[in-house]
Amino acid sequence: MTNQISQKQLSIIIGAGFTLTKIYVMPAFLSNIASESMWLCALLSIILDFFLLSIVLKTINNVNNAPLYDVGNALYTAPVNKCITLLYAIFFMVKAFIPIVEQKNSIELTFYETEPSLLTFMPFFIVAFYVIIKGFKPFGRSYEMCLWVYLFGMLSILLLSLFAGDYTALLPIIGENPTRILTGFLKSLIWFGDPIYILFFSGYISNIKNKLKGLKKSYLIYSVTTISLLVIFYAVFSTIAPRQYYATLKMSKYSIALSNIGRFDYISAFMLAAMCVFQTCLPLLFANLCLNKCFNFKRPFVAPIIVITLEVVFTVLLQNSFLTTIEFFSNYVIWFFIIMNYILPFIFYLTTRRKSYGFQAG
Amino acid sequence: MKLFKSLDENLNKIKGTLISEDVLYFNFKVQNYLATAVYIDSLTDKDLLGKLAISPLNSIKLDATNKEIFKNINLPESEIIEDFDTAIQNIIMGNSVIFIDGLDFAISTASRKPAVRPVGEPPTSSVLKGPREGFVENIQINLSLIRQRIKSPDFTYEKLTIGKYSQTTVGIVYINSIADNKIVKKVKEKLSKINVDGIIDSSYVIKNISERKTSMFKEVGTTEKPDILTAKLLEGRIGIIVDGSPIVLTVPFLFIEDFQSAEDYYLNTYRGNISRILRLSAVIFAVILPAFFVSAQLFHLQLIPLNFLLTIVGSIKGIPLSPSVEMFFTLFIFEVLNEASIRMPKYVGIAMSVVGALVLGETAVNAGIVSTPTIMIVALSGICLYTVPDLTETLSVLRLLFLIIAGALGGYGIILFTYALITYLASISSFGVPYLAPYAPIIKHDMQDGITMDFYANIKTRPIALKSKNRIRKKFND
């Protein structure tokens, strides 16, 4: 199979990519709910996701890295499998919507001097279409190619802002009202559940080594990076953090080292914004995969056109009420997210654990 | 069609086919038989023909059945020809064919002597330290240059003739014990599938064997230097030599190769590393800088330090063009100057550069058509472009694309285009080898000779990406 992704590339997607969708609105959103304990909400979600990752890896090993759709056909009946796959296609499109609009708003509000028209962001969809058409292999390789960009951008942001914050702002750790942490954890789940992507890579992973256990190390890197980023974010902005949407990329601007040489921190912000383009394309790739599996389109362009068109429509319609949409998502759609991200993969894991189907490796 | 016994019939047939006036017929007698040597005036060494082919024929006893008579001819590669097609083919190739009355075969003598340029330093890849020999247009000389460097029975040369009319000799060279058989097979397949009128230059071969015909990125490497080709063959690559072209092709080709220069290996490793990083930075600068400058002016003023911004605002005061149009216009002028200076004779070229760079540049600023920072950016970009000569064509197109995208969409456009470009490059491969290797996919081992290079002593094995049969490059007694 040519459309394959390597284990190393998966590690990079986990280690670098998973952090990227959590740097725009989520830190401010969590600060608003749990203030100084906001990072604990994320930590809980990360722990939950670790269990999800373990289940996903076990499932992939159980099905012998066979394509998920084929496994579904064998385990359940074809119509049921189709329905689930269609649900996942919808889920991935909904899941992609948040990072897309976050990215759009971030670009418009922070990178552009004069707020640009929607036209400026629209080419994203052309690029996303192109990426979907190309498939997993170039996607994985692009990630590898840009790993250096990510490392430079992330490290410079972390290091430059490391000393700009007051870490006592994170005290008291639990805070006055511990239920805020649970509320934050629950509501922020719309940004988490990323290990589900790894499950959908089943059948497209080449050269599996050591039962994919190496991915857990990448997950650890992701966890440390994300928590560090959130901790630094709150230390830098403390009480005004709830207002600081899209500010994570620019928090290195307070560094003394930068004050005399101009806004060079923008370069690292641009670099990370570039990496966010990659990560935003990931759910779209899977939405395309699910649609293709579900309807078995003969022409390769049909599914990507459907996915991209729907995302464009979502973006255009909801662009001006993004925060309301986020509120709606975190209050109501969250249950859909929990079912698709956690419950269904768990059921899937249980069913694959019981029987040995002798699936053909992807 | 078989040759006739009658000389006249044979000559009439030849004359009917080769109607050009530079096909000459030299009549002489071999003992009492009439004979004619047919050759093309400009391609044949008449001295050789007379002394080493015709003279020895006079001393032999002619026998219509004795086909061994060609052995008396003191020219190697001489042979007996029995049909017209081969005879004509030989004449076209520059050999002279001797027809003797009464014999139903002819003798082809390898007396060709095409015009050959002496071996010299190629203008596109001159070095400070290192071999100065460059390939020439003659395939034999080129082969000899390689043979001088690889004296191994494993060195393999395979010959093909491509081009319906040009009948160009194309040679495949590789080291049998190193090169991957699959890649060799693929190269042969692709070459044999070429069905064109003529191969004028090796670039025609590139266009025919590339998988992506419309791509602006080359999938085949080129070199004009035998030392570079030798190094590439030793890594497990395959060379394609085309008669009539001093540019030898190498496959598989990786994107990183353009950033590597032969001199990096000849000079100090530290300097080699600096040079490679400089080249990469210069390429990024060349492509992105005009785009970045325009987008910063139009969309991201905060990226420019205040004092520099004030300088820019001061210098663009009164300029009738918008920043994007101004940059486009200046780049256009630069490209025109570049095009003109390449095509013009050298002495006029010097005057051109004075007029172009000094007069035009200075007066354009004074006349308030373009601003000084724009000229500076374009000049810097232009200089940076030439740090990697092999990529110049691609980069100049990319620079234009980046500029238009940046002017239209700003920095986010640059990001998106870069990403699309990376995805594209990551999706292509050259003869089965990922184009962006060793960075996508990451091959840690091969990175020892990537954008940076390890010390020579540490490079003990051949690149993994090239799938060579024998990975061991050297055994050091550390």
Added chain:
Amino acid sequence: MVFKRAKIYVIIFIGLFIIYFTQDYTLINIEKTALIVTLGVDKTENGYEITSQIAVPDGESTKTTNKEAVISSNGKTLYEAVSSISDKTGWYPKLSFCNLIVLGESLKSENVMDVLLFFIRSYKIEDSAIVCTVKGQAKELLLSSSPLDNISGLSLSKIFVKDYENASRVYTASIKDFCTNYYSKSSFGYMPYVKTIPTDESGEGGKTVSASTTTEPETGAQKQGGEQQLVIYDASTCYLYNKGYYVTELTSDETLCLSLINKKVKEAFFTITATDNDGVLGEYLIDILKSTRKVDLKIENDKPTLYINLKVWARVSDANSTESMDIVSNLGKLNDNMKFKTETFITNNIVNVIDKSKKSGSDIFEIKNQLYKYHTSKYKKLNLTALEDLQYKINVTCLNYL
């Protein structure tokens, strides 16, 4: 297929080409952009008066000197006032280069957060911009001329540079700092208070400058024509705020001592009166070159107690009399009396600051914040009377820096 794809590429390229050459969507020409470097805010009867100091290039690209244009605009809200800049001048205001917000004294009785919230809400101004209050009107200060830079705002910003802050009495605050403190449990604030000093007063002989360096005589309030006196700026004093309202002012020495506790001061000067080794009384300029601090809040007898341990390394830099040989030979070594006087000087000033803080309610030592962070369980109980009940123990140790 290839042909079809090529057609799509051509269409995209043509589209981009058209946008590239027309750029008729939301773009503002760089020449029509007002690069605001300093923004002054004054309270008026009907709302706010904004004074924008705009950097204007000299016109000749080879010169690095720049001119300024000062434009005033009024509005009921800050947004209205800023927006009216473009109505008045045709220049679109760009605030991303504005790194100094100057508040006029007229805002002393107002909640300054009403002003600063505008900047925090806006994505177009960096919240790292320094904020300060000036004596008199902000507009007057921005119209003044300084020998330090052609643009008065830029010359004023020079004294707020972070590196310099560590070596001076200036107690700077950015918009972010002020807002962060405002929204904290302590809800306090501080910002430097700037006074203009004519250069003749500072001993430079009353230099004057022609106002012809300013441009745009038609628009807004401009520097007055004719000869104008050069001024320099003093920002060594500090305003304290409680819940966004001005409550008290710290003197220059108090500001310095506050800096010693709250910031990493690398170099600080002050004068003490002490006796030398021969018992002769004189004035000595003490140069503090290094300091370490430990500030702890403990609860003792259900009352918050602030422990301040400050260790300073100092030397004598200058004296008003001929220095005795032993000071010169010992490279400015402080004798016991000088050390004692130094310690007393610092302690007294810290006590003054604490007293002012207690009286005014401006929680500059972040007592409530610390209660919340380190004594969370007692926060609710002690929060309301934390400042009034505050006890403190100050221990300053002066050592020779040799």
